[in-house]
Amino acid sequence: MPYRWIEHTGELELELEASSARGIFEAGFKAMRELMSDGEGGRRLEVPVRVVGTDRAALLADWLGELAFLGEARGLIPDRLSMLELDEGGLRGAVQGRQGDPPHLVKGATYHRLRFEPVGEGWRARVVLDV
Amino acid sequence: MSDLRRVEDVLWEIPADARADMRVPARVFADSELVEAIGADGSLEQLCNVATLPGVTDAVLAMPDVHQGYGFPVGGVAATEVEGGVVSPGGVGYDINCGVRLLAAPIGAEELGERRVTLVHEISRSVPAGAGRDSPSGLAGPRLDAVLVDGPRALVDRGGIGTAEDLELTESGGRLDGADPAALSERARERGGGQLGTLGSGNHFVEIERVDEVHDREAAEAFGLREGQVTVLIHSGSRGLGHQVCTDFVKRMDAALGRHGIRLPDRQLSCAPIRSAEGRDYLAAMAAAANFAWANRHTIAHRVRGAIARAVGEPVAQGTHQVYDVAHNVAKVERHGGRELCVHRKGATRAFPPGSADIPERYRGVGQPVFIPGSMGTASYVLAGRYRAMEQSFGTVCHGAGRQLSRTAARKRVKGAELRRTLEEAGITVRSASNRGLAEEAPFAYKEVDKVVEVVERAGLAVRVARLRPIGVVKG
Numbered sequence: 001m002p003y004r005w006i007e008h009t010g011e012l013e014l015e016l017e018a019s020s021a022r023g024i025f026e027a028g029f030k031a032m033r034e035l036m037s038d039g040e041g042g043r044r045l046e047v048p049v050r051v052v053g054t055d056r057a058a059l060l061a062d063w064l065g066e067l068a069f070l071g072e073a074r075g076l077i078p079d080r081l082s083m084l085e086l087d088e089g090g091l092r093g094a095v096q097g098r099q100g101d102p103p104h105l106v107k108g109a110t111y112h113r114l115r116f117e118p119v120g121e122g123w124r125a126r127v128v129l130d131v
Numbered sequence: 132m133s134d135l136r137r138v139e140d141v142l143w144e145i146p147a148d149a150r151a152d153m154r155v156p157a158r159v160f161a162d163s164e165l166v167e168a169i170g171a172d173g174s175l176e177q178l179c180n181v182a183t184l185p186g187v188t189d190a191v192l193a194m195p196d197v198h199q200g201y202g203f204p205v206g207g208v209a210a211t212e213v214e215g216g217v218v219s220p221g222g223v224g225y226d227i228n229c230g231v232r233l234l235a236a237p238i239g240a241e242e243l244g245e246r247r248v249t250l251v252h253e254i255s256r257s258v259p260a261g262a263g264r265d266s267p268s269g270l271a272g273p274r275l276d277a278v279l280v281d282g283p284r285a286l287v288d289r290g291g292i293g294t295a296e297d298l299e300l301t302e303s304g305g306r307l308d309g310a311d312p313a314a315l316s317e318r319a320r321e322r323g324g325g326q327l328g329t330l331g332s333g334n335h336f337v338e339i340e341r342v343d344e345v346h347d348r349e350a351a352e353a354f355g356l357r358e359g360q361v362t363v364l365i366h367s368g369s370r371g372l373g374h375q376v377c378t379d380f381v382k383r384m385d386a387a388l389g390r391h392g393i394r395l396p397d398r399q400l401s402c403a404p405i406r407s408a409e410g411r412d413y414l415a416a417m418a419a420a421a422n423f424a425w426a427n428r429h430t431i432a433h434r435v436r437g438a439i440a441r442a443v444g445e446p447v448a449q450g451t452h453q454v455y456d457v458a459h460n461v462a463k464v465e466r467h468g469g470r471e472l473c474v475h476r477k478g479a480t481r482a483f484p485p486g487s488a489d490i491p492e493r494y495r496g497v498g499q500p501v502f503i504p505g506s507m508g509t510a511s512y513v514l515a516g517r518y519r520a521m522e523q524s525f526g527t528v529c530h531g532a533g534r535q536l537s538r539t540a541a542r543k544r545v546k547g548a549e550l551r552r553t554l555e556e557a558g559i560t561v562r563s564a565s566n567r568g569l570a571e572e573a574p575f576a577y578k579e580v581d582k583v584v585e586v587v588e589r590a591g592l593a594v595r596v597a598r599l600r601p602i603g604v605v606k607g
Contacts, residue, residue: 005539007537007539007540008199008537009172009173009174009198009199009534009535009536009537010198010199010200010205010534010537010538011200011201012538054385054386057398058382058385058398062382065378069318069322069371069375071262072262072264072322072371073264073318073321073322073371075262075264101261101262102262103261103565103567104261104262104331104332105332105567105568107225107333107371107374108225108374108378110201110202110221110225110381110399111201111202111381111385111397111398111399111401112200112201112202112221112397112398112399113201113397113399114398114399128201130201130225130374131333131538
């Protein structure tokens, strides 16, 4: 698994590992998909996403927050990332899934103990999700 | 933390010189047992981080229910100077003005009898839980603006929802000054507009209770509470709207830290001078979200009265009065010791004493009502604020029992269905959309509320007025 859940008294803490920075964002998508995939869904949707951030750590939190927002406000149960590009200003992607009522478990991602750093030949990141 | 030392019976302190970046001491209200539990998670380190905020004054405080959060610990209090100090969205939290409203019905639990099952069912049908983005009370455009500016008053004046007495019996009259709908992002409006009158998820609930024991007869009488009476406790907040306000301003202030010359040990403490554009805009947006939260609990209470009318009868619904409504996630500009301070309460409740001009006239003889929900299946408490809270804690007490087990650990110890059965066997009717969510809120995941409240009383911050026992729960 490119991600694992860490014990946290009140919230959910997520550790991500990948061989590339882009892989960290993909792993984050997979973790959020696990949390949001229980709901019943209807018609298929593809939602284009653009997230801007001052640095990669903040960008990661904002990316996970964007997925939580799409679930809560638009009812998107994500199942596939059809495009993901990192550029200097942020990331651009397209999220596919079904429209429905995803579990309302995670409301957003915080900047608490936020990490995004090179480790060996890859990358590791940590983010605390707001439950 | 080795620098923690006992300074009074139930007050502990980490001195300001424990870390080079702390500006004030960090103080913890706890007894020996609670302090051990508090030291086992990251809350003390988080409290010391809060003590580094520019303009923080006197001491930062942890209530006995404190636990690890993000940025601020949950159960943390910090006051900053309005002139020269900062405001931190993380010091309020994502669920701006999450809080509790208590209603008291004119009947006893015995008279309610088995109709409690119908009542729980009616409440669960009429108060949407989960994301709840399509609430029948959802608002947009100018009607949403009116709620953001005036809170529940807009609903009473224009929609006939609730009463003027409900407003009088709400902290700050249910309206913070300075709210500006223009300070909210479009996304905040989109996210929250459709959620008015909804419970949300996590630890939010509507609980039907019985007054199990009266500790202070004079105060209980003033609050309209008597032994055996049925009460309804509502716990919710500003939903996605408040969450988005916090998200937007943590990000905006994080990007402006360098410009303001602020260095922080944790990015979630992101903050800005109160007098800066970021600080002013945040306080205007936070006030709007707080007003929305009061309107949300007000709408839920209206629906609960409707459920009471259907399950028990219209006269009982008509006679169901609001005891009070308190916020436990908010920053407010208040005067303490002749100074104008911005008091951040994150998972902490204002508890003003008898005589305070900021509490309803009818309660000035006994002090402000404070509600401390316990975990599902255990007791909740009604307290009344005391003078010593003004000297010791900026007029603040705890907000609940406080988590002691992670959500994962709670799920490992019990299955939702099993917990539901146990609660039903104990005479508590439960409605919950999710078994996973139910297991995460298991009673053993929280500290003992009796112990938390005992510490608050021993510290002289508030007194116990009544204890409430649950007989029905609708979980968010």
